[in-house]
Amino acid sequence: MAKPKVSTDWMCGCAGCHMSLLDMDERILQVLELADLRSSPITDLKEPDKSGVDVGVLEGGINNTANEEVARKFRQRSKILVALGDCAVFGGVPALRNFCGIQAALQRAYVDAESNEPGSQIPNDPELATMTKTRAIHEVVPVDYNVPGCPPDADIIFYVLSELAQGRKPELKDDLLHWD
Amino acid sequence: MIQLTINGKQIEAQEGMTVLAAAKQAGINIPTLCAQKELVPFGGCRLCIVEVQGFRVPISACTLPVSNGMVINTETETLKKSRKFILSMLFSERNHFCPFCQVSGGDCDLQNAALHEEMTYWPMQPAWNNYPVDSSHPYFILDNHRCILCRRCVRACAELVGNFTLAVAERGASSLIVADTNVPLGESTCIKCGTCVQSCPTGAMIDRTSAYQGHERAMTRIKTVCVGCSVGCGLNLVVHDNRIVRIEGDWDGVVNHGLLCEHGRYDPMQNTHDRITTPLMRKHGKLEPVTWDEALGEVADKLKPLAGRQQSGLAAIASSRLPVEALSMFKEIFADGFKSRMVTSTEEGMPTAVLNTVAEKTGAFEGKLDVLRNADTVLCIGANIAKTHMVAGFLVKRALPKGMHLIQVSPEAGPLDEFADVTLNNKPGSDLTLVNGLQAVIVKEGLGRTPLALLDAESVIAKALQATGLDAEALTYAARILAHAVSPVILFGKGITAQRDEKLVEALISLAALVGAVDKERAGLLSLKGEANSAAAALFGLDEQFTLDGQKAVYVVLGDDFASPHLLQKLEKAPYLVVQASYISALTEKADVVLPVALWSEQAGHYISMDGRVQKAEQAIHAPEGVRASSAVLAEVAMRMNMPVKQDWQPGIHERKSSVVLSTN
Numbered sequence A: 001m002a003k004p005k006v007s008t009d010w011m012c013g014c015a016g017c018h019m020s021l022l023d024m025d026e027r028i029l030q031v032l033e034l035a036d037l038r039s040s041p042i043t044d045l046k047e048p049d050k051s052g053v054d055v056g057v058l059e060g061g062i063n064n065t066a067n068e069e070v071a072r073k074f075r076q077r078s079k080i081l082v083a084l085g086d087c088a089v090f091g092g093v094p095a096l097r098n099f100c101g102i103q104a105a106l107q108r109a110y111v112d113a114e115s116n117e118p119g120s121q122i123p124n125d126p127e128l129a130t131m132t133k134t135r136a137i138h139e140v141v142p143v144d145y146n147v148p149g150c151p152p153d154a155d156i157i158f159y160v161l162s163e164l165a166q167g168r169k170p171e172l173k174d175d176l177l178h179w180d
Numbered sequence B: 001m002i003q004l005t006i007n008g009k010q011i012e013a014q015e016g017m018t019v020l021a022a023a024k025q026a027g028i029n030i031p032t033l034c035a036q037k038e039l040v041p042f043g044g045c046r047l048c049i050v051e052v053q054g055f056r057v058p059i060s061a062c063t064l065p066v067s068n069g070m071v072i073n074t075e076t077e078t079l080k081k082s083r084k085f086i087l088s089m090l091f092s093e094r095n096h097f098c099p100f101c102q103v104s105g106g107d108c109d110l111q112n113a114a115l116h117e118e119m120t121y122w123p124m125q126p127a128w129n130n131y132p133v134d135s136s137h138p139y140f141i142l143d144n145h146r147c148i149l150c151r152r153c154v155r156a157c158a159e160l161v162g163n164f165t166l167a168v169a170e171r172g173a174s175s176l177i178v179a180d181t182n183v184p185l186g187e188s189t190c191i192k193c194g195t196c197v198q199s200c201p202t203g204a205m206i207d208r209t210s211a212y213q214g215h216e217r218a219m220t221r222i223k224t225v226c227v228g229c230s231v232g233c234g235l236n237l238v239v240h241d242n243r244i245v246r247i248e249g250d251w252d253g254v255v256n257h258g259l260l261c262e263h264g265r266y267d268p269m270q271n272t273h274d275r276i277t278t279p280l281m282r283k284h285g286k287l288e289p290v291t292w293d294e295a296l297g298e299v300a301d302k303l304k305p306l307a308g309r310q311q312s313g314l315a316a317i318a319s320s321r322l323p324v325e326a327l328s329m330f331k332e333i334f335a336d337g338f339k340s341r342m343v344t345s346t347e348e349g350m351p352t353a354v355l356n357t358v359a360e361k362t363g364a365f366e367g368k369l370d371v372l373r374n375a376d377t378v379l380c381i382g383a384n385i386a387k388t389h390m391v392a393g394f395l396v397k398r399a400l401p402k403g404m405h406l407i408q409v410s411p412e413a414g415p416l417d418e419f420a421d422v423t424l425n426n427k428p429g430s431d432l433t434l435v436n437g438l439q440a441v442i443v444k445e446g447l448g449r450t451p452l453a454l455l456d457a458e459s460v461i462a463k464a465l466q467a468t469g470l471d472a473e474a475l476t477y478a479a480r481i482l483a484h485a486v487s488p489v490i491l492f493g494k495g496i497t498a499q500r501d502e503k504l505v506e507a508l509i510s511l512a513a514l515v516g517a518v519d520k521e522r523a524g525l526l527s528l529k530g531e532a533n534s535a536a537a538a539l540f541g542l543d544e545q546f547t548l549d550g551q552k553a554v555y556v557v558l559g560d561d562f563a564s565p566h567l568l569q570k571l572e573k574a575p576y577l578v579v580q581a582s583y584i585s586a587l588t589e590k591a592d593v594v595l596p597v598a599l600w601s602e603q604a605g606h607y608i609s610m611d612g613r614v615q616k617a618e619q620a621i622h623a624p625e626g627v628r629a630s631s632a633v634l635a636e637v638a639m640r641m642n643m644p645v646k647q648d649w650q651p652g653i654h655e656r657k658s659s660v661v662l663s664t665n
Helices: A016-022 A027-035 A065-077 A093-097 A100-111 A153-165 B019-025 B075-093 B111-117 B154-162 B197-201 B292-306 B323-339 B353-362 B370-375 B389-398 B431-444 B457-468 B472-483 B502-514 B534-537 B565-570 B586-590 B631-642
Strands: A005-010 A036-039 A053-059 A063-064 A079-082 A131-135 A146-149 B002-006 B009-013 B049-052 B071-073 B140-145 B168-171 B176-179 B205-207 B220-225 B236-239 B242-250 B280-283 B286-289 B314-318 B342-345 B377-381 B405-409 B422-424 B488-492 B523-525 B553-559 B577-581 B593-596 B605-608 B614-617
Touching: A005 A016, A005 A153, A016 A153, A027 A153, A036 B205, A053 A065, A053 A153, A063 A065, A065 A079, A093 A131, A093 A146, A100 B586, A146 A153, A146 B314, B002 B019, B009 B280, B049 B075, B075 B111, B075 B236, B075 B314, B154 B168, B154 B197, B197 B205, B197 B242, B220 B614, B280 B292, B280 B457, B292 B553, B292 B577, B292 B593, B314 B323, B323 B342, B323 B553, B323 B605, B323 B631, B353 B502, B353 B534, B370 B488, B370 B523, B405 B472, B431 B502, B457 B472, B457 B565, B488 B502, B488 B605, B502 B523, B534 B605, B534 B614, B553 B586, B553 B631, B565 B586, B577 B586, B577 B631
Parallel strands: A005 A036, A005 A053, A053 A079, A079 A146, B002 B071, B314 B342, B314 B553, B377 B405, B377 B488, B405 B422, B488 B523, B553 B577, B577 B593
Antiparallel strands: A063 A131, B002 B009, B049 B071, B140 B205, B168 B176, B220 B236, B236 B242, B280 B286, B280 B593, B605 B614
16 A cells, blocks of 8 residues: 655745644654655645645645635645644634735835835735735635644644554544644 | 432532532533632623523523522533534634733633633634724733623622723624723723732733743742731732742632732732842941841840830831731840830831720720621721722622612711712711710610610710711711611721720720620621731730830831831931841931841741731742841841740730730631
């Protein structure tokens, strides 16, 4: 039997969840023995196989059309989709933008901030993705497993990945469930 | 007793108990958010819903009284699903993003409730409404985004404190916690007691000095007693790394049941005074740091020759904020050992002296603060319970909307006047005629509970009206309210005791008996006294009014207290001044020798409250290097002067007749 295929990516997040994943240290070798890591932002391949992967792991929420595309692609190509970290599960820190709206946020960041040079403008290159309301992944595509935490502990990520790699359903409760 | 079944377990409960309380008593835990001890059940969060056989829908356990034969289930699959749904709705209402909240990670009841239900995400995202954040208050910030509208703060402010500052404005999703008519908290009628902050189950109420200082699990909790005044509230200190992080009221405290006032909760957290960290001695006109050995040696040399002298001897003053241990030693050294004729406390017996002289004749006549919890009428005379001894005041304020009658008597107007049934602003010094006048009206109308012989009630009344400047209607009205009371309490303070008039106190005792405030079952007569150990200082006889009167030296055991301007003036001409103190102050600047001592929180000790409770305060933190406990310094000074000191304070407190009955709880 071929090893289950795993792909990861990050969207509107800080990459902290992937850093926490790496914090499982030498246990990553155990995971790689159980699973076939296909693509991730920190390895060579950047997209999950067109023929599909078994487990897709997404970090970060969705705040523009590019993120939407990634989320849809991952949902389409993954048998099981995991939302990793508070941004993916809830929207996280970037979701605070929803309280003031996109225009106000862009104005503050690119024009009004004290560190900006006079005459700074909001970028308007047509190639840039269009910004949207910041959303949790489950607001755009159905999610199979939610792993909250900012970031989730390395132990928890190791548990989730190794369970999934062995064809089991990870259960987050007791010591494995905390939101800090 | 009521018999009912919860989760298949047969349990017994008292009539009137709620299902929630009965379950808890039987060891069955039903999750809650809006329930809080001593608050009227609100039933708003819906988390405690249970299935009752025969009921059409699940019902909140906190509002449901037990009845015989009830069969209840708290852990069905439907209920578990419902709890998850209720919590999702709570989370989706506002901004409940845990990562940057100061209570996240174990100290948030909402988060803990979700974790208990094994929730990993919310199915419904928030509506992203903006709610106000009020940061106008000096001690806390109110972030409405994190509020779950459990209203524990509103209910605590109303039902426990009786201040009624907080309320809920608007309706539905727009509901908000506001102060008064939606004014900034910092400009409202808030009295800064902090009970709301202590009641809040989420991170909505952010305590400024302790937020983000660490999780509860990293903290040490120390239960002790507040030494802000003579009420003796129970404290639950949050301590970390030799620092008090936050002061909380002990919900299990026998006196206060969790309540605190600004003076107990917030004043000790303000670092506005400089500590003295080394002994100081005046050399060439300036205070210089010296070693303990040099300082104590000098003190012993200078003071020993004054022992036994009635003239040109030693005077001694102790702060009534000191623990009993220190006060006992103080009395032994200076009154018994030195035989000084001027050994007193910083309060100079003002709140207590007259009480002890009356108690010599009558025995104990005061009751316990708890009597206020069941009182239907309070006569408050010579005390401003909205400003001092505030927790005692809360017990009165919170009962007013329930129909408690209040008679306010004082020469000055006060904040409670507008809530009183009648306010008597009598002329200063006319209290005795006023109390006699009240008694005379009651006797005249035949409403007295004890046979009080009054030869000429009319003339007593006339004298009272003339001396007090009050009108007959007000006096009569007040007397009638008192006389008709079922469970009256008479509360008096320094306004009365400062007059040092035995007849006045005896008249109050007589009035108390006359209206049934004091009888075989109840002792509804309370004097607020003053500082934490006013009662103890009085028991050691430390109640003389201070005069320098030719004494050659004065020894002031100040502790972490400060000398009043009045006392400073009296000590102006002291030829030689030794001060044991924690903080630099006007008095230490004048002293010849300054000995640095521990704060209240840096030493264990006993305190006797206004109603006779002998309570032990625990040490919470360590004093800085080089600073010693007040008792230790006194013991060392005594040793160097070859004066024996018992280390046992227990016998000493029973030597004098007390106006309060001493008890251990």
